[in-house]
Amino acid sequence: MGLINLLENEYDLYGVRWKQEPHIIMTDFGEKRVRYWKDEELLKWHVRWRDESSKGSFAVPDRMIRTRDGEDAVFDGRHWITLHDFAETPFGCEEVERWGQFIGQLLTAAVQGQYEKELPVKQHSFHFNDCMELAKQFADGTFQIVNKSLAEAKKRMIFAEALKKKVPKAAVPVFEKEIGIDNGKRIFHFLFYQGGDSQPVQSYLPIRNFLFEWLEHNSPLSLKMILTEIDRIFPLSGEQGLLLLAEITTPWELNDCLQGLDNTSLEKLVEGMNRYEAIWEANRTFLKTITEWFDENRKKVAL
Amino acid sequence: MTTEKETLNYGPVLFHYDLFPEKIERHGKVKKVITKRGTFALKEAEMSEDERNWFTHVIQRLSEIGFHQVVPLYPTKFGDYTVQLGPKTYYLMPWFASDERNERAKDEVLLDHLGKVHALTLKEQDFSNEVVEHSYQYLMNRWENRQFEMERFTEEAEQKTYMSPFELTYLSHFHQIMRMTEEAKRRLRDWYDTCQREKRYRSVLCHGKVSRNHLIFNPSGEGHLLNFEKAVLDTPVRDLAVYFRRAAHQRDWSIEEGKALLDLYEKHVPLLNEERGLLISYLSYPEPVFNAVDLYCSKRTQYSQIELVHRLESRIRAMKKIRDFCDAIMIAPPPSMDENAPKNIHIHDEEDHI
Structure with missing residues (x-):
């Protein structure tokens, strides 16, 4: 029995045909995405975060459509197969409230779900010494931005460590590796979030990257607005807020900046340095905006 | 559109x-x-x-x-x-589109279905003095507080030189209303004493919002219950009291019809004496009349005096019908079991219980 037949039978669908084999099908209920899973535990995690983070929210992740028997996946002998809604119209960034609700709900589900107990998760850590090694050849004083950024990075790293030490027992939530604005699609007027199928990570890095991407597309004010919206659903004033702030303070971009430098020719080196400076400055603005928001929020609480 | x-x-x-x-x-x-x-x-x-x-x-x-x-x-x-x-x-x-041909049979089907649901979920509870005590005290306190509020409203009205039509209507029925309140409290005490003596009480799955509007007929004419949002495990009397109190407000509702419907229900779940007493207690308590007074006190500017008086009079009329209905069901002999009724209505098996 072919995959199309299997899907028709298991999901009570009619007239199924490929739109984009092997991922997108056309059905009598519209376009659907097909996902394939080899690891059942990973599949279960993806089912769970999608189900949990959809609760009560006007944003809907691409949950697994249930089979006629109520199962979240079918097995074709080789893979577990899941079926999802599919949309192509981008949601955009205009509706800050909707994005904030979704990220807040995602955070709530990630913290309450204690997903780290279910399957092995990757953990990221920043290695300053590796960066120092990479920077050696550029740190002779010719390139001020490198020296300046190294000094700043060290301070930030110490600050981030201090923040983490304040909350040694706080559980770091587990997320999908990448949370991106492009994954937000529009169905009716709500945010439909198309998740992925990657191994999860136990880190605030995906949220940090999302917020940075938000600032790339929007103003610092908009970044503060989305933090406020997230805070309504998932309070950032406590331990989890400190963990997020620690992740944002950690100079992750230093590694990217240094990796992008190429001294095989002067032209490439100058180009690399310009890029370095741009990334570094963008991250400074990002960090400044975030810390301002945390300060403003703390003052509000204190008042 | x-x-x-x-x-x-x-x-x-x-x-x-x-x-x-x-x-x-x-x-x-x-x-x-x-x-x-x-x-x-x-x-x-x-x-x-x-x-x-x-x-x-x-x-x-x-x-x-x-x-x-x-x-x-x-x-x-x-x-x-x-x-x-x-x-x-x-x-x-x-x-399900509403089918007016079935409207007349609605009450019968409703009580029959209610009886079936109650019979299927009936369970004699392990006696818990704490639960009975709490239920009794909670209700008795609530009723006494409400009674006190109504007495205060009466005193304030009596001190006025010119009473409003609403106040006049209320006062002319005040003693009767208070008699029913006392009767409800007495019956509640009796229920409490019997529970303490017999060390028993029964619970069923109550619909919670029994109403004709929550029964609809499918295209083949079969009645279906809906809106179980307020469903709760409680005494079967809870649903019956909600139903009969509401039914008594219908202009053409008669005591005979009420008795016939209760008999129909009791083919599924014959009430114990103390449950019958509790039903009379619930029904006797003139909450709908008190609610009409509340409405008068809080929203008198939103309704005309005549509307408020009509509402009160309608509730007093219903209360009188309820009082006669209570007298009738108190003296009624227990109904004989229908041969077609389910034989095993007490489901004690945990597996079969909600």
Whole structure:
């Protein structure tokens, strides 16, 4: 029995045909995405975060459509197969409230779900010494931005460590590796979030990257607005807020900046340095905006 | 006719069912959703997570224990039975058009179904003095507080030189209202004493909002119950009191009809003496009259004096019918068991119990 037949039978669908084999099908209920899973535990995690983070929210992740028997996946002998809604119209960034609700709900589900107990998760850590090694050849004083950024990075790293030490027992939530604005699609007027199928990570890095991407597309004010919206659903004033702030303070971009430098020719080196400076400055603005928001929020609480 | 705004409003809900509405009609809290895939009833409610879980459990459990005369819930494509959007909860059911031919039989079918649900879920509870004591004290305190409020309203009205028509009407029935209050309290005490003596009480799955509006007929004429949002495990008397109190407000309702309906119900669940007493207690307490006074006190500017007086008079009339009904059911002999009635109505088996 072919995959199309299997899907028709298991999901009570009619007239199924490929739109984009092997991922997108056309059905009598519209376009659907097909996902394939080899690891059942990973599949279960993806089912769970999608189900949990959809609760009560006007944003809907691409949950697994249930089979006629109520199962979240079918097995074709080789893979577990899941079926999802599919949309192509981008949601955009205009509706800050909707994005904030979704990220807040995602955070709530990630913290309450204690997903780290279910399957092995990757953990990221920043290695300053590796960066120092990479920077050696550029740190002779010719390139001020490198020296300046190294000094700043060290301070930030110490600050981030201090923040983490304040909350040694706080559980770091587990997320999908990448949370991106492009994954937000529009169905009716709500945010439909198309998740992925990657191994999860136990880190605030995906949220940090999302917020940075938000600032790339929007103003610092908009970044503060989305933090406020997230805070309504998932309070950032406590331990989890400190963990997020620690992740944002950690100079992750230093590694990217240094990796992008190429001294095989002067032209490439100058180009690399310009890029370095741009990334570094963008991250400074990002960090400044975030810390301002945390300060403003703390003052509000204190008042 | 459906507006684009309505489609957008309900779009996020209907998306969970893969439905695209061609037309949405409002019928109170229910929306009639017409789609290419058929016509559906979408109910909007406010429920907490626990209430939602309980509600879906009740619907599924009723089917498992063999009661199929419930309007079914359609699962979403994600396998949920409700959709939560912000503070609102939605659930989808088939749309059954109202059939006026069955209107006359509605009360009979309603009481018959109620009896079946109660019989299937009836359970003699392990006696808990704490539970009985708490239930008794809670209700008695509430009733006494309400009685005190009404006495205060009476005293204030009596001090006025010129009473309003509403106050005059209320005062002319005050002693009768208080007699019924005392009767309700006495019956409640009797129930409490019997429970203490007999060390028993029974619970059933109560619908919680028994009403003619919560029974509809499918195209083949079979009655189905709906709206189990307030379902609760409690004494069977709870549902009966809600039903009879409401029924007594209908202009053409008679005591004979009430007795016949109670007999119909008792073919499924014959009431114990103390339950009958508790039913009389619940019915005797003139809460609807007190509510009319509350409305007068809080919203008298929103209604005309004549409207408020009519409301009060209608409730007093119903109260009188209730009093006569209580007298009638107190002296009525216990009904004989119908041969067709279920033989085993006490389901003590844990496996079969909600």
